[in-house]
Amino acid sequence: MADQRQPTVIADNANIVYRIYGSVAPGANSPLASLRRIVTGKKSAAVREVHAVKGASFVAYRGEAIGLIGTNGSGKSTLLRAIAGLLPVERGGGIYAAGQPSLLGVNAALMNDLSGERNVELGCLAMGMSPAEVKEQAPGIIEFSGINDRGDFSSLPMKTYSSGMAARLRFSIAAAKKHDVLLIDEALATGDAKFRKRSEQRVRDLRKEAGTVFLVSHSEQSIRDTCERSIWLESGVIRADGPTDDVLKEYETYVNK
Amino acid sequence: MAQTAVADSDTGPSLTELARSHGLTKAGRLPRLPEYTRHLWSYRHFIAAFANAKVSASLGSTKLGVVWQLLTPLINAGVYYLIFGVLINTKQDVDNFIAYLCAGVFVFGFTQSVVQAGSQSITANIALIRALHFPRASLPIAVSLVEVRNMIASMIVLVAIVLLTGEPLTAQWLLLIPALVLQTIFNTGLALFVSRLISKVTDIRQLIPYILRIWMYGSAVLYPVTFFAERIHGWQLTLVESNPMLIYIELVRHALMENVDLAQPAPLLWLQAAIWTVLVGFGGYVYFWRGEKGYGRG
Numbered sequence: 001m002a003d004q005r006q007p008t009v010i011a012d013n014a015n016i017v018y019r020i021y022g023s024v025a026p027g028a029n030s031p032l033a034s035l036r037r038i039v040t041g042k043k044s045a046a047v048r049e050v051h052a053v054k055g056a057s058f059v060a061y062r063g064e065a066i067g068l069i070g071t072n073g074s075g076k077s078t079l080l081r082a083i084a085g086l087l088p089v090e091r092g093g094g095i096y097a098a099g100q101p102s103l104l105g106v107n108a109a110l111m112n113d114l115s116g117e118r119n120v121e122l123g124c125l126a127m128g129m130s131p132a133e134v135k136e137q138a139p140g141i142i143e144f145s146g147i148n149d150r151g152d153f154s155s156l157p158m159k160t161y162s163s164g165m166a167a168r169l170r171f172s173i174a175a176a177k178k179h180d181v182l183l184i185d186e187a188l189a190t191g192d193a194k195f196r197k198r199s200e201q202r203v204r205d206l207r208k209e210a211g212t213v214f215l216v217s218h219s220e221q222s223i224r225d226t227c228e229r230s231i232w233l234e235s236g237v238i239r240a241d242g243p244t245d246d247v248l249k250e251y252e253t254y255v256n257k
Numbered sequence: 258m259a260q261t262a263v264a265d266s267d268t269g270p271s272l273t274e275l276a277r278s279h280g281l282t283k284a285g286r287l288p289r290l291p292e293y294t295r296h297l298w299s300y301r302h303f304i305a306a307f308a309n310a311k312v313s314a315s316l317g318s319t320k321l322g323v324v325w326q327l328l329t330p331l332i333n334a335g336v337y338y339l340i341f342g343v344l345i346n347t348k349q350d351v352d353n354f355i356a357y358l359c360a361g362v363f364v365f366g367f368t369q370s371v372v373q374a375g376s377q378s379i380t381a382n383i384a385l386i387r388a389l390h391f392p393r394a395s396l397p398i399a400v401s402l403v404e405v406r407n408m409i410a411s412m413i414v415l416v417a418i419v420l421l422t423g424e425p426l427t428a429q430w431l432l433l434i435p436a437l438v439l440q441t442i443f444n445t446g447l448a449l450f451v452s453r454l455i456s457k458v459t460d461i462r463q464l465i466p467y468i469l470r471i472w473m474y475g476s477a478v479l480y481p482v483t484f485f486a487e488r489i490h491g492w493q494l495t496l497v498e499s500n501p502m503l504i505y506i507e508l509v510r511h512a513l514m515e516n517v518d519l520a521q522p523a524p525l526l527w528l529q530a531a532i533w534t535v536l537v538g539f540g541g542y543v544y545f546w547r548g549e550k551g552y553g554r555g
């Protein structure tokens with residue numbers, strides 16, 4: 001069976017760990033304490049580890065749309081970031097992908113001090129577009145985001161935007177590029193009804209071009225509408241992987257317990 | 258981190274082989290150095306745009322805007338002159354102490370601000386790194402570019418000061434350009450080095466102000482370079498005089514000023530400057546590249 005289908009994303013026992021360096025006691029961050037830690041080679045007491053994805057293994061094939069479900073903090077966004085190669089996978093496992101997967105998330109960070117226009121330029125360049133392409137695409141991106149519907153907001157800093165406006169702009173930038181493997185992290189849930197309709201159409205277009213789509217959503221309806229297969233992640237562990245209807249049923253009984 | 262042997266032998270080989278047989282690449286695979294360099298080169302427009310964005314973001318909130326780029330070095334030089342030239346009087350027998358001092362302050366300041374900004378370039382942009390896919394070396398390199406802009410502004414101020422204090426304009430001034438080019442490459446390597454180091458060992462950030470201050474005192478910024486030769490000898494003197502910052506500062510003084518005592522003959526200084534530039538520039542780049550895939554971890 002695997003011989004006929006072309007795999008696009010393979011996770012093989014993938015573990016993902018966040019390391020957080022935060023201050024604990026006020027004294028622990030003084031230069032002297034730093035020096036002592038460096039000299040003695042002891043790890044900072046402030047380093048904490050969060051094991052966000054634990055031993056995930058699955059194979060995704062070309063033409064599949066896979067829904068990723070799970071409660072808050074179960075590791076869905078983390079898994080997508082690792083597939084995109086943005087977060088490292090711990091030794092002993094790995095995630096393999098065809099081409100360069102693109103992550104389309106609402107949390108994609110832009111620079112708040114800069115105008116919307118400058119953010120469009122920077123975001124497009126960071127996705128690997130050439131300056132000529134950016135110039136060509138920028139008006140379309142701003143138009144699509146609709147941030148100029150209520151006046152000339154594209155030349156104002158992003159910190160003056162409402163959260164929905166910022167999310168719309170981020171989505172528009174990310175959606176401006178062609179994608180091999182497409183990872184969508186709640187990008188459908190942003191904005192008002194009008195924008196949601198527009199963005200859903202956009203995602204359908206993108207899906208047609210992409211080999212494989214991963215969709216994270218807390219909306220059962222949009223998972224059911226778009227995905228024939230689903231993976232349920234709970235506390236970083238894959239609890240179920242199969243046809244969407246079966247997995248959703250299991251998930252519902254777990255949530256309603 | 259720790260995976261069981263069972264999981265490894267059960268799923269490990271077969272899935273990994275499946276991936277390999279279909280030509281999938283490992284997410285987070287470290288590209289080879291030439292490949293990485295080409296990739297970085299194709300992101301040059303991003304680097305330039307990011308550097309511009311940083312400048313306009315930092316100056317955008319001030320009323321005087323670009324004027325600060327000239328004002329900052331002027332104030333800096335004024336403060337140091339007041340303390341070391343007038344109050345403490347370290348000038349000894351230097352003919353043109355104002356120019357001598359300013360050359361040191363501005364050249365050292367260039368490296369100092371690259372190190373300070375470079376130490377933040379990964380940690381402050383962690384959200385950007387987790388969101389978008391670009392060669393991470395873009396960030397420290399952009400920092401270095403921003404500081405090149407500031408350096409050019411302070412060099413304009415320096416040239417004005419040197420001329421106003423009576424130094425003649427000679428062909429030797431052209432040496433200023435290669436000296437600053439070498440220093441810029443050195444700085445970029447240093448920015449790459451500290452940004453990786455600090456993303457791994459955050460504690461070192463606490464020590465950076467002290468390291469920079471000690472480094473400044475050891476670079477003959479505030480007093481004549483002959484100060485060292487009068488006090489220490491032998492290998493200690495060699496060690497102090499092979500300090501790259503001292504060398505870059507000497508080269509700039511040598512380029513701009515007529516009668517200035519150098520620690521070593523100029524050709525020797527140039528040779529050492531070139532060695533430091535290659536060593537730190539290339540070494541910093543390789544060191545940063547080797548950590549490329551871990552920066553998202555934070």
Ligand SMILES: Nc1ncnc2c1ncn2[C@@H]1O[C@H](COP(=O)(O)OP(=O)(O)OP(=O)(O)O)[C@@H](O)[C@H]1O
Binds near residue numbers: 019052070073075
């Ligand atoms: N930047 C980070 N640093 C440290 N820990 C993190 C970070 N981001 C997420 N985590 C932790 O990793 C775990 C999984 O988080 P993740 O964002 O992947 O959840 P999620 O499934 O996407 O949740 P949600 O449905 O709320 O979006 C959580 O325990 C979270 O605290």
Ligand SMILES: [Mg+2]
Binds near residue numbers: 076077078185
């Ligand atoms: Mg999430």
